[in-house]
Amino acid sequence: MTAIVGLVHEGVVHIGGDSAGVAGWSLTVRADSKVFTNGPYVMGFTTSFRMGQLLRYALHAPHPEGDLERFMATTFVDAVRKCLKEGGWAKKDSEREEGGDFLVGVNGRLFCVESDYQVGEAADGYAAIGCGEELALGALYATARSRMAPKKRLKLALEAAERFSAGVRGPFAYVSRKAETT
Numbered sequence: 001m002t003a004i005v006g007l008v009h010e011g012v013v014h015i016g017g018d019s020a021g022v023a024g025w026s027l028t029v030r031a032d033s034k035v036f037t038n039g040p041y042v043m044g045f046t047t048s049f050r051m052g053q054l055l056r057y058a059l060h061a062p063h064p065e066g067d068l069e070r071f072m073a074t075t076f077v078d079a080v081r082k083c084l085k086e087g088g089w090a091k092k093d094s095e096r097e098e099g100g101d102f103l104v105g106v107n108g109r110l111f112c113v114e115s116d117y118q119v120g121e122a123a124d125g126y127a128a129i130g131c132g133e134e135l136a137l138g139a140l141y142a143t144a145r146s147r148m149a150p151k152k153r154l155k156l157a158l159e160a161a162e163r164f165s166a167g168v169r170g171p172f173a174y175v176s177r178k179a180e181t182t
Contacts, residue, residue, distance in 0.1 A: 001020055001022035001027075001046075001130065001131045001165075001166075001167025001168070002017065002018055002020055002022075002034060002046040002129075002130035002131065002132065002167065002168065003017065003018045003128065003129075003130045003131070003132030003133070003135070003136050003157075003158055003161035003162070003165065003168040004016070004017045004018075004034060004035065004044035004045065004046055004102070004103050004128065004129050004130050005017070005044075005103075005126070005127070005128045005136045005140065005154050005157045005158060005161075006042075006044060006103045006105060006110045006126060006127050006128070006154075007110065007125060007126035007127075007140065007150055007153060007154065008105070008108060008109065008110050008125045008126070009125075009150040011108040011178060011179045012108065012150070012176050012177065012178050012179070013042050013105025013106070013108060013109070013110050013176060013177050013179075014042075014105075014150040014151060014154055014174065014175075014176040015035050015042050015043070015044040015103055015105060015110075015154075015174070015175050015176070016035060016044070016151070016154035016155065016157070016158055016172055016173065016174045016175075017033065017034035017035040017044045017045075017158075017172065017173055018034065018130075018132070018158055018161070018162065018168045018169055018170060018172055019031075019033075019034070019169055019170060019171055019172070019173070020167055020168055020169040021049065022167045027166075027167075027169065029169055029170075029171075030049070032049065032053075033173040034046070034049075034052060034173065035173050035174065035175045036052075036056045036175060037175055037177060038055065038056060038059055038061045039061040039063065040061070040063060040064065040106055040107070040177070040180055041061050041104050041105065041106050041177070042104070042105040042106075042175045042176060042177040043055055043056070043102055043103065043104045043105075044102060044103045044129075044175075045100065045101070045102035045103075046100065046101050046102065046129050046130040047099075047100025047101050047102075047115065048089065048100055050087070050089050051084065051089050051099065051100040051102075052102070054083055054084055054087040054089055055080070055083070055102065058083050058086070058087055059079060059080060059083040060079065060083070061076070061079060062075050062076060062079050064076070064106050064107055068106070068107055068109060069119075069121070072104075072106075072111050072113075072119045073118075073119045076104075076119075077113065077117045077119060080099065080113065080117070081097060081099070081117060084099050085097075096116075097117065098115045098116060099113075099115055099117060100115055101113065101114050101115055101129045101130075102129070103127055103129060105177055106177070107179045107180055108178075108179030109121060109179075110122070110125070110126070110127055112127050112129060124140075124141075124144070126140045126144070128140065128157065128161075130161075130167070130168070131161075131165050131167040131168065132158075132160075132161025132162070132164075132165040132167065132168040133161075135157075135160045135161040135163075135164050135165060136157040136158065136160060136161045137157075138160065139153075139156050139157035139159075139160040139161075140153060140157050143156060143157075150176070151174055151176075154172075154174060155172060155174075158170070158172045
């Protein structure tokens, strides 16, 4: 349960996340953030705090090179798979591996990595994941043509998700990263 939201504005990737830790009917407001930086990347996760800890502290994120979409779908995902396996978190069933869902921004682009390790990039320039996904996407859509600052748009999206989803709670955390110039 969670809401992670991200958007790209003027070459900067912004990601925001809530603080809910949910297990069954129990909710804990966590002090450890679901959004963070790792090398040239900004990330926000759902699925499992353990997965997020591995992405944050154990992933040796390779520096992006060449065609970014190809790099993310191959080299980056291979590093994530290795990290999750070594950390004892990846799941394997009938020779098919599964991880979890997270947003990752790099070089002014925002990607969504899903549990089957597919890498997607929304044409709209914004994305959301978690149980508050649809609520947050509605708010991001409604503010897409506004002159609202990126952090304010993310805050509004997270507030909408918190208002209407039992699995989303503040406080909210934010990270951003400017595209690297080569």
